Amino acid sequence: MNFSKSFRNTFLVILLSLIVSACATKKTTTKVEGQMQGDVYTGTDTVKYLADGVPDRVFFATNESILTTKSRDTLRKQANWLRENSSINVVVEGHADERGTREYNLALGERRANAAKDYLITYGISADRISVISYGKERPVDSGSNPLSWSKNRRSVTVKAN
Amino acid sequence: MMIRIINLFFIIFFLLSTKAYSLIEIDITRGNLDPLPIAVSPLFQDDNSKRNSINELKIENVGSEISLVVENNLKISGLFNPLSKEAFLQKPDIAHLKPRFEDWALIKAQALITGKVTIEDKKLKVEFRLWDILAGREMMALAFTTVPSNWRRVGHIISDKVYERLTGEKGYFDTRIIYVSEEGPKTARVKKLAIMDQDGFNTKYLTLGNELVLTPRFNPTSQMVTYLSYFKNLPRVYLLDIETGTQEVVGDFPGMTFAPRFSPDGKKIIMSFAKDGNSDIYTMDLENRIVERITNHPSIDTSPSYSPDNRFITFNSDRSGYQQIYVMKSDGSNVKRISFGKGLYGTPVWSPRGDLIAFTKLHKGKFYIGVMRTDGSGERLLTENYYQEAPSWSPNGRVLIFYRETKSNDKGEGFSAKLWSIDLTGYNERQVQTETDASDPSWSSLLSN
Numbered sequence: 001m002n003f004s005k006s007f008r009n010t011f012l013v014i015l016l017s018l019i020v021s022a023c024a025t026k027k028t029t030t031k032v033e034g035q036m037q038g039d040v041y042t043g044t045d046t047v048k049y050l051a052d053g054v055p056d057r058v059f060f061a062t063n064e065s066i067l068t069t070k071s072r073d074t075l076r077k078q079a080n081w082l083r084e085n086s087s088i089n090v091v092v093e094g095h096a097d098e099r100g101t102r103e104y105n106l107a108l109g110e111r112r113a114n115a116a117k118d119y120l121i122t123y124g125i126s127a128d129r130i131s132v133i134s135y136g137k138e139r140p141v142d143s144g145s146n147p148l149s150w151s152k153n154r155r156s157v158t159v160k161a162n
Numbered sequence: 163m164m165i166r167i168i169n170l171f172f173i174i175f176f177l178l179s180t181k182a183y184s185l186i187e188i189d190i191t192r193g194n195l196d197p198l199p200i201a202v203s204p205l206f207q208d209d210n211s212k213r214n215s216i217n218e219l220k221i222e223n224v225g226s227e228i229s230l231v232v233e234n235n236l237k238i239s240g241l242f243n244p245l246s247k248e249a250f251l252q253k254p255d256i257a258h259l260k261p262r263f264e265d266w267a268l269i270k271a272q273a274l275i276t277g278k279v280t281i282e283d284k285k286l287k288v289e290f291r292l293w294d295i296l297a298g299r300e301m302m303a304l305a306f307t308t309v310p311s312n313w314r315r316v317g318h319i320i321s322d323k324v325y326e327r328l329t330g331e332k333g334y335f336d337t338r339i340i341y342v343s344e345e346g347p348k349t350a351r352v353k354k355l356a357i358m359d360q361d362g363f364n365t366k367y368l369t370l371g372n373e374l375v376l377t378p379r380f381n382p383t384s385q386m387v388t389y390l391s392y393f394k395n396l397p398r399v400y401l402l403d404i405e406t407g408t409q410e411v412v413g414d415f416p417g418m419t420f421a422p423r424f425s426p427d428g429k430k431i432i433m434s435f436a437k438d439g440n441s442d443i444y445t446m447d448l449e450n451r452i453v454e455r456i457t458n459h460p461s462i463d464t465s466p467s468y469s470p471d472n473r474f475i476t477f478n479s480d481r482s483g484y485q486q487i488y489v490m491k492s493d494g495s496n497v498k499r500i501s502f503g504k505g506l507y508g509t510p511v512w513s514p515r516g517d518l519i520a521f522t523k524l525h526k527g528k529f530y531i532g533v534m535r536t537d538g539s540g541e542r543l544l545t546e547n548y549y550q551e552a553p554s555w556s557p558n559g560r561v562l563i564f565y566r567e568t569k570s571n572d573k574g575e576g577f578s579a580k581l582w583s584i585d586l587t588g589y590n591e592r593q594v595q596t597e598t599d600a601s602d603p604s605w606s607s608l609l610s611n
Contacts, residue, residue, distance in 0.1 A: 063484070065439070098567070101508035101522050101551045102376060102602070103421040104478060104485055106390075106397070107434060107441040107462040110418055114439030133395060134418060134436065138374055143348035143574025145548075 034148070040068055041151035046141045050158065054081045057157040058116060062097070062150075065111040067119060075116055078158050079123035089161040092116050094134040097150035102136060109134030116156040131161065189329075195589070197243040198328070199270050202233040204247065205277035205288065206254040214281035218310040225254070225279035228288065231317025232275060232324070234361060235335045239325065240590030245271055258291065263298045271295050275324060286310040290320050292327060302327050314363060319610055334556040335360060338606040339563065340378045340387055343367065344579050344599040348570065355389060357404070360605075362595035368402065377552075377602050378402075381424040384606035388412065388422040388431050399433045401448075413446045413453055421464045427472055432456070434464040443477055443494075456494040467511045467519075468492065469536070476500075476510040476519050476536070487521055489536060500538030509552050512536070515559035518586075522551040522564075531564050533586065544588040554605045560586050563594060565601040 035043030041059040048056045058071035094113030096105035113132035142149040205225030215224045236242035251265040258276035277290035289305035322333030343356040355368040378389035387402045399412040399419040422433040434441045443456040457463040461481035487501040487510045501507040505525030523530040532543040550566040563583045570577035581594040
């Protein structure tokens with residue numbers, strides 16, 4: 001399990017760097033529709049702040065748990081804030097949109113929350129300060145049935161645990 | 163909280179054994195576009211029993227009510243066309259003794275159900291007969307004695323007997339549906355476990371809605387339910403005894419457990435356990451509490467469902483990159499992907515007959531309920547919609563129940579979740595009545611057997 005996990009993480013890192021370089025070259029062709037890039041939400045409507053300049057959430061593409069450049073930026077800010085506030089523990093909630101089967105989405109939400117958690121750990125936050133919970137598609141923030149609403153709901157949200 | 167399902171005493175005996183084969187029979191293997199015209203005569207009740215019926219049940223004519231239960235069941239099966247009672251020429255008591263077949267043939271009935279009800283000494287006695295109008299003879303005669311409050315179940319049992327006699331297969335009317343009742347806005351939905359008769363009556367709520375509950379499933383005897391609860395914000399698989407109301411967490415897992423089902427022998431619960439971003443399939447033996455890991459793969463493995471002989475498990479995995487359906491031996495060996503069509507596949511569930519796997523499919527923004535053979539061949543999509551998922555089989559493997567959600571507008575209005583059923587043939591799609599919005603249905607076994 002440990003082996004497969006570290007293997008997967010290495011794989012993710014490679015994949016991420018590929019995506020980053022792909023994005024760099026593809027930027028001009030990526031369709032930007034208002035508050036979305038591809039199908040990842042880039043707006044700030046639903047975002048709350050853990051502290052000044054520290055967004056509480058990151059967004060995902062359909063069926064994905066890969067962190068975008070912007071997501072990693074947000075999570076680094078969260079990590080800094082957590083380092084400065086060492087008495088605060090957090091829960092990372094993982095969510096999916098409504099366009100998937102309930103059980104798979106529970107697993108997908110868990111995967112997304114852990115992607116965020118793993119990144120915070122990489123930036124020096126102790127694993128025992130971060131717990132995760134998946135809500136699958138049970139707790140949307142936007143109740144619309146359209147691509148923009150769904151993009152807001154594919155998210156992981158870091159909330160204070162105490 | 164406590165519901166008594168099983169401790170109902172039924173005494174069933176055959177009045178006559180009628181082996182003579184009949185002229186009428188129903189082929190249920192194809193879509194039935196020409197349902198059998200059947201007359202369901204009100205069950206006759208004498209004046210004394212009528213008085214007792216009012217005292218015991220607050221119902222004036224329970225015989226007539228039972229016949230309505232039967233009529234409705236036969237109608238929603240799609241295989242029968244119950245005729246209007248207004249056209250009936252013969253009185254219930256006389257018809258029950260000996261129908262005038264010409265009169266029933268005149269209104270184009272091919273089969274007739276007659277009966278008689280008595281309530282005495284707090285006992286409900288019901289007898290009924292099924293008649294073949296074309297052949298001019300009795301096909302079946304049965305009698306039941308039970309407590310008066312069981313009168314709806316008597317109607318369901320009569321329906322099952324008639325269905326079985328005319329189709330050659332077991333019925334599915336004396337059954338219950340457990341499901342999740344939903345209320346409130348989409349962003350703060352309140353969900354409760356609910357149980358009702360298959361025809362939507364006798365709804366009871368098993369949880370209060372204080373915590374999120376999902377995916378209830380019956381055990382083979384339909385006395386226990388396994389489901390997911392977010393009690394204390396810890397999503398875990400629970401076990402609920404419907405009769406006593408006792409609940410317990412299944413196993414001691416350091417993380418979310420979900421997607422539970424019983425094994426067909428009722429001895430184990432199979433479920434997913436998610437840890438560090440990876441979901442795998444586990445079983446727990448309910449007797450010795452031994453936990454076994456069945457899959458070990460860095461992908462999502464979920465929605466496991468046993469074959470009826472306990473030898474195989476079908477499940478959902480994204481190990482190929484996307485959600486697909488797999489089958490493996492129940493020890494986790496010999497994993498084979500079986501879904502190869504276009505789109506994503508989820509929620510596989512093995513038919514009680516063993517030959518088919520029902521599933522949800524997502525393709526080009528539409529959701530389908532379909533079936534395929536257990537090797538993945540012969541895929542057949544039964545129904546297409548904006549959103550639907552989670553089929554559950556009727557105990558005879560002829561009907562699927564699932565839930566369907568409607569699209570909401572940009573303000574989130576117009577959303578609903580309802581239960582629907584459809585025949586394996588792809589015909590006879592209907593909404594199943596529920597008091598509230600509903601999802602995650604699971605069909606019980608036949609309660610009287």
